[in-house]
Amino acid sequence: MIRSPIIVVLGHVDAGKTSLLDKIRNTSYIKKEVGEMTQHIGATEVSIDIIREISKPLLNMFKFDLKIPSLLFIDTPGHEVFSNLRKRGGSVSDLAIIVIDILEGFQKQTYEAIEICKQLKVPFLIALNKIDKIDGWKPYENKPFLESIKYQDQKVINKLEEYTYNIVAKLYELGFDSDRYDRVKDFRRQVAIVPVSSKTGEGIPDLLLLIAGLSQRYLEEKLKINVEGNGVGVILEVKEEKGLGSVIDIILYDGKIKKGDKIAFLTKDGIKTTKVKLILKPVPLTDIRFAGRNKFKEIDIAYAASGIRISADGLDNALPGSTIYVYNDEKELKEIEKKLKGDIENIIFQTDKEGIIVKADTLGSLEVLVKMLRDRNIPIKKADIGDINKEDINIALSMKEKYPQYSVIVGFNIGINKNDEEYVKSSNINLIISNVIYDLIEKIEKYINDIKYNKERILRELPPVGKIKILKGNIFRRSNPAIVGVEVLAGEIKKDVYLINLDGKIIGRILAIQKEKKNIDVAIKNDKVAVSIDDAVVGRNLFEDDILYTFISENDYRKFKENKDILNDEQKEILKEIANIMRKENPAWGL
Structure with a gap:
């Protein structure tokens, strides 16, 4: 059986990620009867029937044979959730939409989104958003872009071409061949650019059809699942739910999970097992981001691909980004334990060698950060999850005498208590904290290069060897x-x-x-x-x-x-x- 492709939406702040998702969600609501609407935790499902209906004018042009049941969009846009959609050697997400504001072009988090896609080996396309803001653009609500463009003045078309070319040029600099999606000759080798408006809905039919078609054509093997097999998912978030205690939101991407199932997952202290008490899904037409307890309904069983909430004992220390497995017996558990241990040995570690200290809030964020640092040949002494503590500071101090360029602690989306912060200042240890991974990498590179430059200057003043x-x-x-x-x-x-x-x-x-x-x-x-x-x-x-x-x-x-x-x-x-x-x-x- 083929499951629904899992789609993430990425891009710079204010590029229109959330409004694009809202538009996709609204399109689905408008076109579907309330009773038929399939709801998920943390995800929006768009059925293939809706895609066929809104993309009718384009179907003959692209001749996609659509067999996938639907598209599953992760509701929370952004890089942190994307990095938590992880599995060993890649990502649970099948395709990423990188949203770019057509007037602003490439921005800091655009580069970061592309970098993370490369790290996690996730194919992506570009949604070139806010075409309605091009001076002189005549809006045609919810029309395919290829229909809407026919009614635009030549001056507006020329401006659109100019903006599109700027994106093509930037992608070329990053090593990607790209073009407007209707001119792409080989979708395997070229990045498709889809002009859209999250305000008017123009281009949304093109975007949905293209995602469905490309998933069908190029990702079919990845989408094949055993629907009756034991469930495998990824933990997106750990939350406190009134009356239930700690709950986890997961994306189930293989098999099934039911009430009473035994599950295994990672915590900060190692592998944990427990039993599923409740499986929750939202009631129809609820935006899960704002839903209270009464907006959920209990279900007995869930199948991939779906977004669900699980209630069970001992979930409070579950690691977002951890794989979650359903198992039947001790023999299966031993195999799962091997997988889970192998999964994190290259992410959470401490070595005897010189290097920097890296801390992040989730497993997914830490994995991406570690990969990006290794790609830049920046050595890491310790990588871990959680706030900065005294042990981290002491390790950084141990680096200071021999390797001062590595006496630095790098933190993504984490904090440090006041006492430890004072200790850092008095120890003259460098602290680099940010909630933008790309920003962190830039700062670390600058810090290390500055120290290297100073060292080279000192060496230039010494006699030759x-x-x-x-x-x-x-x-x-x-x-x-x-x-x-x-x-x-x-x-x-x-x-x-x-x-x-x-x-x-x-x-x-x-x-x-x-x-x-x-x-x-x-x-x-x-x-x-x-x-x-x-x-x-x-x-x-x-x-x-x-x-x-x-x-x-x-x-x-x-x-x-x-x-x-x-x-x-x-x-x-x-x-x-x-x-x-x-x-x-x-x-x-x-x-």
């Missing part, structure tokens, strides 16, 4: 100054740098470097050059085949050590060799 060999048969002058041919074995040498031998004795200072009879300032690894060395005398303190190093003072060596995280392996190795030479005479050198 290099190792050279005096070439046999390349003695051009024996003294005042000695001029010899050398090969740079590792690192680099520069003018005015002092050289030491294997006993740690200073041989002299480099006065000039020549390569192919031209003066140069720097010679790097594998270069063969002539150098003049002040104070060196061939046969007395300088010999053929000698290995020499650039002189590093004890103070400079310590500065190199403090900034070793931005040194390359070759520089580290040369410094180690220099330290070993200097410690022959002074074992505590550089420590």
